[in-house]
Amino acid sequence: MSPPDYYRILQVASDAPAPIIHASYRTLVRRALGSRGAADIAALHSAYAVLGDRQRRAAYDRERAARTDAPQGAQDAGAGTTAQCLFCCETS
Numbered sequence: 001m002s003p004p005d006y007y008r009i010l011q012v013a014s015d016a017p018a019p020i021i022h023a024s025y026r027t028l029v030r031r032a033l034g035s036r037g038a039a040d041i042a043a044l045h046s047a048y049a050v051l052g053d054r055q056r057r058a059a060y061d062r063e064r065a066a067r068t069d070a071p072q073g074a075q076d077a078g079a080g081t082t083a084q085c086l087f088c089c090e091t092s
Contacts, residue, residue, distance in 0.1 A: 003067075006047035006060065014061070021051050 007014050010024045025048040032041045050056045 003063075004043065004047070005064075006051050009043050009047040010051060012051075014064075018052070018054075021048070025052070 007016075010021060010028065012021055012024050016024075025044060028044050029041060032044060050060050
């Protein structure tokens with residue numbers, strides 16, 4: 001089983017600045033409180049605990065890059081899937 005992709009869980013790009021990660025986390029938790037189970041909220045908390053801390057995020061990025069030989073852009077693209085921006089709803 002592969003480790004979770006925290007960027008995908010928080011619906012942000014791997015180069016997203018800290019304020020965007022924080023805003024996405026807060027938005028997703030608010031949405032999850034009304035409709036999802038505790039497991040989804042726990043995944044959001046775990047992802048934010050890593051990506052919200054500068055040192056833990058750097059270590060995660062190094063580990064994530066070591067796991068794959070694919071270029072960084074291919075990881076963000078989600079291996080051929082489209083992603084929708086949480087804030088403007090634009091698809092990429």
